[in-house]
Amino acid sequence: MAQIREHWSGSLGFVLAAAGSAIGLGNIWKFPYIAGENGGGAFVLIYLICIAVIGLPVMLCEISLGRRTQKNPVGAFKMLSPHRSHLANFAGFSIVFTGVALIFFQEFGWAVILLILGGLIIKCGWTVAGMLGVASAFVILSYYSVIGGWTIGYIIKAVSGHLNYITESAGSKCFSGFMVDLRWVIPLHLGFMLLCALIILRGVRSGIEKWSKILMPILFVLLIVLILRGLTLPGAVKGVSFFLSPRLELITAESVLIALGHAFFTLSLAMGAMITYGSYISRKQNLFLSTISIVILDTVIAILAGLAIFPAVFAMGFKETSGPGLVFNVLPAVFSSIPGNLGWLWAALFFLLLSIAALTSGMSLLEVVVAFLVDELKWKRGKAVFISSSVITLLGLLTAVSFADWSRLEWLHIALVKAFHISHGSFFEVMDTLTASWMLPIGGLTISIFVGWIWGTRKAVEEIRHGSHNFADVHLISLLAGLKDDPSHNNSRYHVLTLASLWGIFIRFLTPVAVTVAFLHKIGCLNIK
Numbered sequence: 001m002a003q004i005r006e007h008w009s010g011s012l013g014f015v016l017a018a019a020g021s022a023i024g025l026g027n028i029w030k031f032p033y034i035a036g037e038n039g040g041g042a043f044v045l046i047y048l049i050c051i052a053v054i055g056l057p058v059m060l061c062e063i064s065l066g067r068r069t070q071k072n073p074v075g076a077f078k079m080l081s082p083h084r085s086h087l088a089n090f091a092g093f094s095i096v097f098t099g100v101a102l103i104f105f106q107e108f109g110w111a112v113i114l115l116i117l118g119g120l121i122i123k124c125g126w127t128v129a130g131m132l133g134v135a136s137a138f139v140i141l142s143y144y145s146v147i148g149g150w151t152i153g154y155i156i157k158a159v160s161g162h163l164n165y166i167t168e169s170a171g172s173k174c175f176s177g178f179m180v181d182l183r184w185v186i187p188l189h190l191g192f193m194l195l196c197a198l199i200i201l202r203g204v205r206s207g208i209e210k211w212s213k214i215l216m217p218i219l220f221v222l223l224i225v226l227i228l229r230g231l232t233l234p235g236a237v238k239g240v241s242f243f244l245s246p247r248l249e250l251i252t253a254e255s256v257l258i259a260l261g262h263a264f265f266t267l268s269l270a271m272g273a274m275i276t277y278g279s280y281i282s283r284k285q286n287l288f289l290s291t292i293s294i295v296i297l298d299t300v301i302a303i304l305a306g307l308a309i310f311p312a313v314f315a316m317g318f319k320e321t322s323g324p325g326l327v328f329n330v331l332p333a334v335f336s337s338i339p340g341n342l343g344w345l346w347a348a349l350f351f352l353l354l355s356i357a358a359l360t361s362g363m364s365l366l367e368v369v370v371a372f373l374v375d376e377l378k379w380k381r382g383k384a385v386f387i388s389s390s391v392i393t394l395l396g397l398l399t400a401v402s403f404a405d406w407s408r409l410e411w412l413h414i415a416l417v418k419a420f421h422i423s424h425g426s427f428f429e430v431m432d433t434l435t436a437s438w439m440l441p442i443g444g445l446t447i448s449i450f451v452g453w454i455w456g457t458r459k460a461v462e463e464i465r466h467g468s469h470n471f472a473d474v475h476l477i478s479l480l481a482g483l484k485d486d487p488s489h490n491n492s493r494y495h496v497l498t499l500a501s502l503w504g505i506f507i508r509f510l511t512p513v514a515v516t517v518a519f520l521h522k523i524g525c526l527n528i529k
Contacts, residue, residue: 066278136270180403
């Protein structure tokens, strides 16, 4: 007997849950430091454009795929894929031939992967795109949970007074010792995964939705408190100016591609989360307005995170270009330097904020894997949660014990060097590169091509029209001019420049080209400065 699929209780529950998935470490940890490294306000401007013209259209694709099929990513692509696809077969055979060619160059590791991938595409067609989404969520959560554990550990350190240093060098020393201390890292990794599993075990409404409605308001309040405290510091206006005043001369082609790549990561695109969450939406819900709400919430939180960080960083005289260490190395020193002897409190609040963001994203990644096991293998939710979270936790242990270097996993390092010639970086960097540089861009590319050319934008718009009729029929110029309700300006028989037609052009042409360029740049095949 088929299990009855749960649904969100309403639009608010879905928007908060999906925004929670999108709002994670990418917004509060990664976005501020890459903005700092790429010119501040100039990068923010480009990022906002990428979100609007690439991120929002792709998110609408994923959510519509999920609601149309009411299935996980694999089930969604399986249901909507044609019985035979010449494009999929061409891609599959091309990948197989490439794998065979690599054997002659003794690239055996990549050859095996390409032969398996090509064979899957030939056998399963576009369903492989769904498999890639589930695999991305699985791999990302394995190392994401380690970093999520760090945020919990730093809350403990802040409250216990172990983050009371006032120099960046002291912060770097503290963090370097912390991330290789298995007495801290492993229990925190296990604890973070346990929290994700307990929430997902309760299901959609009682688990994900309930906790999203609790955690998202807390996250917002904490951000506002930190912003208000930072803005009261002498010299804080310099940080605001750096972050929000675009200096157009600092915009480069490379910063544009970095912004595009980060837009994908921060919106949880191409990792199955939005397709899975979309499958729990009722047909009456306005997909277009919900998608806009999610994107706006995600973007607002990213901007607020910058306003919570840069004013304090500039006021205390620290460097805004501190890279990934900005959060764990610099900010504790910044908070400790704030007058009033309450640095421990501000640090604790910040890392509580960071842990909440990590948790809402972590539970969405776990739900992608669980939904696949429940839908495709017909497992009970309890069994799916226990087995998937256990396997992900075990894979995450490799990241936890080898984050700094390969010294604790030399056998794995030797194997990777022999198979893939990977001789640098840690296991975390290998996993991060695999997902961020390969799996997510390829996933985003296949989603846009599938919706634009295989399933078809016409069918996609028909799905989106349920609950959001104006998306397809309101003339775009009339909407911008305030004439939305004037019947003489809104007859779709005579006007073709609608939101739907603009979205279709983006998905069919702009998105595939932009993602392909960003992907080639990311893997080093296209050198753009």
